[in-house]
């Protein structure tokens with residue numbers, strides 16, 4: 001007998017890839033199975049490429065390890081971090097879909113105050129498919145949400161909003177604190193569920209965490225370069241921050257929106273604060289110069305694509321941050337290599353896409 005009530009097709013089923021960086025295992029996917037099983041996964045295996053990462057049965061996926069990254073990008077692979085979660089951005093580059101959701105392998109399904117499992121992916125999709133309000137703050141939060149609207153005094157000329165490029169989700173349990181805060185408050189847990197989605201106003205930067213993040217790859221993908229970290233680099237755990245600062249400057253310039261708030265995931269693992277302090281140390285004082293740089297960064301009117309905005313930004317990084325530390329010259333060059341690799345893979349002929357086949361288990 002035909003199934004009386006066929007399962008609804010998940011939103012954006014064939015237009016969204018889920019990108020997961022991992023050095024661990026992927027058992028966490030069992031908890032996400034009801035929400036993720038219908039989507040295609042791109043697993044970026046970091047660390048030793050000879051280690052076998054088992055992907056739970058039933059997940060349509062492609063898996064890339066460091067050998068694949070080197071084979072596909074050749075010398076340009078040097079812009080993809082090694083031994084750092086920043087490697088995940090390779091997944092953004094090889095995807096062919098309009099939307100990306102990226103999640104860490106120690107993030108689990110959280111429950112809302114009613115005790116219901118949160119389908120984080122569904123909420124991110126809602127965030128991305130509805131406009132943002134970067135030009136005028138709506139005090140009743142997301143005006144496009146069921147049961148809310150624009151409040152009195154909100155200009156009608158601005159109610160159409162702006163296309164949403166990024167949806168930044170949050171975390172219950174282990175908050176994404178920097179090492180000093182983690183050291184001072186080792187037992188602090190985030191138990192506060194705030195039922196809101198906010199647009200980050202134009203001209204305001206924010207600390208983008210890559211743990212629970214979705215974006216429109218066609219609108220902003222080329223700017224989602226997770227900066228050069230990990231092996232051989234003087235800094236770590238600033239990959240997502242770097243991407244967020246570049247992305248926000250470019251979104252402001254191109255009239256795109258960035259949202260933060262719902263959905264929550266349950267972040268289960270506190271990474272070692274002493275290891276984190278070593279990774280973050282230089283970033284903690286460099287960012288006092290980096291932030292003013294991004295706050296004052298302006299892009300010329302003739303920068304109309306993400307790629308040429310990003311190249312322009314890389315030039316300014318070299319000019320204005322190169323004096324802070326030679327690392328920023330290397331990072332500026334890596335930003336250019338990233339765009340070259342992105343364009344090679346994404347504006348490429350059939351030939352290079354065959355080159356793109358992963359060695360890992362592709363289903």
Ligand SMILES: O=c1ccn([C@@H]2O[C@H](COP(=O)(O)OP(=O)(O)O[C@H]3O[C@@H](CO)[C@H](O)[C@H]3O)[C@@H](O)[C@H]2O)c(=O)[nH]1
Nearest residue numbers: 021022023024046083084085104105106210211237271
């Ligand atoms: O060398 C590595 C280390 C880790 N990974 C994978 O990346 C994510 C995050 O790793 P982890 O949970 O250990 O790190 P956190 O401190 O909790 O993560 C926060 O810092 C950011 C890293 O810059 C991250 O976005 C934040 O969530 C896991 O999937 C690891 O398996 C890796 O690939 N390589």
Ligand SMILES: [Mn+2]
Nearest residue numbers: 104106269271
């Ligand atoms: Mn974690």
